[in-house]
Amino acid sequence: MxxxxxxxxxxxxxxxxxxxxxxxxxxxxxxxxxxxxxxxxxxxxxxxxxxxxxxxxxxxxxxxxxxxxxxxxxxxxxxxxxxxxxxxxxxxxxxxxxxxxxxxxxxxxxxxxxxxxxxxxxxxxxxxxxxxxxxxxxxxxxxxxxxxxxxxxxxxxxxxxxxxxxxxxxxxxxxxxxxxxxxxxxxxxxxxxLDAPPAPAPHERERGPVPRALVLGVVAVALVQASHALLYAFASVHWRAEGWSLTTIGLLWATGVAAEIVLFRFGTRLMGRIGPYRLIVLGGVAALARFGVMMFDPPLALLFPLQLLHGFTFGATYLGMVEMVARGVAAHRSGAGQSLAAWTVNIFMSAATVASGPLWVAVGAKAFAVSAVLGVLGALVALLARRRAGGDQPQRAGTGG
Missing domain, CATH: 1.20.1250.20 (MFS general substrate transporter like domains)
Structure with missing residues (x-):
């Protein structure tokens, strides 16, 4: 690949x-x-x-x-x-x-x-x-x-x-x-x-099956990204009900985005060492930790460190997906490859968002246990994808140059 x-x-x-x-x-x-x-x-x-x-x-x-x-x-x-x-x-x-x-x-x-x-x-x-x-x-x-x-x-x-x-x-x-x-x-x-990519080889012009490792990798990313659905839909509402001010809630969200920025800043270096599949695994494990603790309705002192994990649960999986597709899809299919990967994530996220309402009504913050499970599933599927791909091949990270 x-x-x-x-x-x-x-x-x-x-x-x-x-x-x-x-x-x-x-x-x-x-x-x-x-x-x-x-x-x-x-x-x-x-x-x-x-x-x-x-x-x-x-x-x-x-x-x-x-x-x-x-x-x-x-x-x-x-x-x-x-x-x-x-x-x-x-x-x-x-x-x-x-x-x-x-x-x-x-x-x-x-x-x-x-x-x-x-x-x-x-x-x-x-x-x-x-x-x-x-x-x-x-x-x-x-x-x-x-x-x-x-x-x-x-x-x-x-x-x-x-x-x-x-x-x-x-x-x-x-x-x-x-x-x-x-x-x-x-x-x-x-x-x-961009310059036109080199003319594809005959076997690339034929629309053969997409590599299974790439399909599994994209599904892994979609699972980890879908673990955020409950957070996006109900975290602010829940924190407000807990009595936190709008300023505090805004700072919590800002902490997550700041962690995401740091990940993007240094993620290429990390990618070069562990590869995109293990980066996605890292995001899934971080989702298990983040949402596994959130299901117990932690105090504010723990919420800020948990928000720092957004750099991995979102940033690492996103960066890993872009790199994985860049490595696995020929240049003349790059737009379709990235678009189909994003489409898959959107499908999973939409389904998780629809399910989040009934889940929250039924069990409240304990519904974050489902988010944690999605993270674990994503990590396991990413490990399987890495095995299918023959491991993260040591090479220059494509998204880093």
């Missing part, structure tokens, strides 16, 4: 230092509107007069749309063969549709436009990962160190967005999202186009 790095003529057209800056800026500006959308879009929907049931539908529409848009756009990107141009075109479409959302008032129009936004925005997550991983395989960038700026921008948007939206009103949320997406569109224009 190991593949040689792509040849690097593209590096001559774009100095390595400039590419690293541009790629970091691309991740930062891409995640900036997401950092506004996730916590504050419900407030905008409420300001438009949507009731709680309609807000729930509005939040669900993009989640459903991305399930078919992500793999389709992955295949389209590979077929076009110009990944940077595809990213820019999708960014322009997202700016346009977000602008339409700012003008929408009727709930049905809001639902429709949110679906249109998801058609272009959500597939771009995997396609930007694919682009960055290919640059890293060619030795021009470090995926983890580029991706850390996305997490940092997300955190800044969470914190600064609250202050800005308090001053400008809930009706300005979508306008700030549009501005963030515009900045990403501008940065995407500074990225160099």
């Amino acid at each position: 190991n593949r040689a790095p792509e040849p690097g003529p593209g590096a001559r057209r774009h100095p390595r230092g400039n590419l690293k800056v541009a790629l970091g800026a691309a991740f930062a500006t891409f995640y900036l509107p997401l950092g506004i959308q996730m916590p504050y879009l419900p407030l905008w929907l409420q300001s438009r007069g949507l009731d709680p049931q309609e807000i729930g539908i509005a939040i669900a529409v993009p989640l459903v749309t991305r399930l078919f848009a992500t793999p389709v756009l992955g295949f389209v990107s590979d077929h076009v063969g110009r990944p940077r141009a595809t990213l820019t075109a999708l960014a322009a479409m997202t700016v346009l549709t977000m602008g339409l959302l700012a003008l929408a008032h009727d709930p049905l129009v809001v639902f429709l436009v949110l679906g249109l936004i998801a058609l272009s925005w959500h597939p771009s997550f995997a396609l930007l990962d694919s682009y960055a991983a290919r640059q890293a395989r060619a030795g021009r960038a470090d995926y983890g160190r580029s991706r850390q700026w996305g997490s940092g921008a997300f955190l800044v948007a969470n914190v600064a967005g609250g202050l800005v939206i308090t001053a400008t009103g809930a009706g300005s949320v979508v306008l700030w999202m549009v501005l963030g997406q515009l900045s990403y569109l501008a940065v995407s224009l500074t990225l160099p186009e």
Whole structure:
């Protein structure tokens, strides 16, 4: 499954230092509107007069749309063969549709436009990962160190967005999202186009079965990522009921994102030592520890150290997946490979999120035992995948360059 790095003529057209800056800026500006959308879009929907049931539908529409848009756009990107141009075109479409959302008032129009936004925005997550991983395989960038700026921008948007939206009103949320997406569109224009990958060998042109180790590895990541569903859905509600202030809750979430940033910063070095499969195993074991303790409703003094484990439960498994796909999929199928991996994770996460409500109603915080089990299952499947792959072959980490 190991593949040689792509040849690097593209590096001559774009100095390595400039590419690293541009790629970091691309991740930062891409995640900036997401950092506004996730916590504050419900407030905008409420300001438009949507009731709680309609807000729930509005939040669900993009989640459903991305399930078919992500793999389709992955295949389209590979077929076009110009990944940077595809990213820019999708960014322009997202700016346009977000602008339409700012003008929408009727709930049905809001639902429709949110679906249109998801058609272009959500597939771009995997396609930007694919682009960055290919640059890293060619030795021009470090995926983890580029991706850390996305997490940092997300955190800044969470914190600064609250202050800005308090001053400008809930009706300005979508306008700030549009501005963030515009900045990403501008940065995407500074990225160099990737050289066309070498012509695939005849056996690669034939669409043979996907390596079983890669399939198992992606399932392992999906299991560990799905262990977060209860946390995302009910942790803030539970902590608020425990009497913790909103500031404290915000700091708990910020601690998790900060740990994620550190993991992305130094994860490539760790990847080079243990390989992607064992990195995923590490994430699953961390999920067992994190959620196994959370099921006992720990005091605040323990919650902050537990949130630090987010760097492994999310960051390590995410980084391991991008690297695993980069090693296991030919360059001419990179967009489809990363998109299908993201699609699998979304399927597992959606199912876990649907199940989280009844679980929480039934047993409360003890439901985190299920999250711990998902982490263990993910670690075991990752070990099986590593055995199928013949171990983590010693080589330069593709996402690190």
